[in-house]
Amino acid sequence: DLWGNLRWANRKAVAEYLATVDAQRALQMTLVAEVATAYYELVALDQELSIVRRTLQTRKEGVRQARLRFEGGLTSETALQQAKVELASTATLIPGLESRIALKEHQIALLAGAYPTLRIDRQTMEMHARLPELLKRRPDLRQSEQTLRAAEAAMGMASADRFPRITFSLTGGWENDDLKGLFSSPFSYVNGSLVSPLFSFGKKKAKYKAALAACDEARLNYEQKVLEAFREVNDAVVTYRNVRTAAALKRDLQQAAQKYVELAQLQYFNGVINYLDVLDAQRKYFDAQIGLSNAVRDEHLAMVDLYKALGGGWGVERE
Numbered sequence: 001d002l003w004g005n006l007r008w009a010n011r012k013a014v015a016e017y018l019a020t021v022d023a024q025r026a027l028q029m030t031l032v033a034e035v036a037t038a039y040y041e042l043v044a045l046d047q048e049l050s051i052v053r054r055t056l057q058t059r060k061e062g063v064r065q066a067r068l069r070f071e072g073g074l075t076s077e078t079a080l081q082q083a084k085v086e087l088a089s090t091a092t093l094i095p096g097l098e099s100r101i102a103l104k105e106h107q108i109a110l111l112a113g114a115y116p117t118l119r120i121d122r123q124t125m126e127m128h129a130r131l132p133e134l135l136k137r138r139p140d141l142r143q144s145e146q147t148l149r150a151a152e153a154a155m156g157m158a159s160a161d162r163f164p165r166i167t168f169s170l171t172g173g174w175e176n177d178d179l180k181g182l183f184s185s186p187f188s189y190v191n192g193s194l195v196s197p198l199f200s201f202g203k204k205k206a207k208y209k210a211a212l213a214a215c216d217e218a219r220l221n222y223e224q225k226v227l228e229a230f231r232e233v234n235d236a237v238v239t240y241r242n243v244r245t246a247a248a249l250k251r252d253l254q255q256a257a258q259k260y261v262e263l264a265q266l267q268y269f270n271g272v273i274n275y276l277d278v279l280d281a282q283r284k285y286f287d288a289q290i291g292l293s294n295a296v297r298d299e300h301l302a303m304v305d306l307y308k309a310l311g312g313g314w315g316v317e318r319e
Helices: 005-071 077-091 093-111 139-160 201-269 275-309
Strands: 165-172 187-195
Touching: 005 077, 005 093, 005 139, 005 275, 077 093, 077 275, 139 201, 201 275
Parallel strands: none
Antiparallel strands: 165 187
């Protein structure tokens, strides 16, 4: 191995193997992110269905009160019919949400390699996650780096192949029957041959140029992957910050809308406003609750995107 052909071949094989390992990690990270995304979407749908069902009970109570006031001659039939319309509109949302929940459960079961009958346990969405600081854990970057190293090793092999190759054929034997003869003259002869690449020098030179071009291509791909990684991380950070801000604002809106409903109902019972104003306050509160639920969902989905951008494996130390 005068020119390092075997050493370059070993490096190439190791780099190619490590590239496949990082490719496996990249696939695993993608699968984890897809499961997390589907799970947070499922929890958000559960929350939305819960909001709709609570609103449905409020609508039923509103219809009951509107009927009593109409039968008592306190209001016109218009308020009663408007309450029935709101009740029916809310009830129509439930079948669609239940269908979307079932389909999302089937999607998670498929990602988990299970049948659609798999039960998906739910938990509340946590808002406190520790974020890593390093990009070097991204498996796609590590894979691209190993691919570059394999290309460099292939270029080294092609370069070494241009030079003459010396091979030795060793035939073992005993010079005498004494054991010490093995150390004084362990071989009866050494047959050396020199293989010169004179007749295939042009072909080997072209092979080396091709390996050099492939190495340049791998280097450019690696540089491009690094730039894309930094862009994706910055995009994910900006998105995550904005959705957190939006979630805080939606939470304030939900609290204000809840207070608005309480005041509207109090004024309605005292005869200050009509029932249509109460229904308007209830619609605003319902929209605010749905908006807050979706904002929390978007915050967790943005956290998943940030997880992917930073390479996954939070809290897992790798060599």
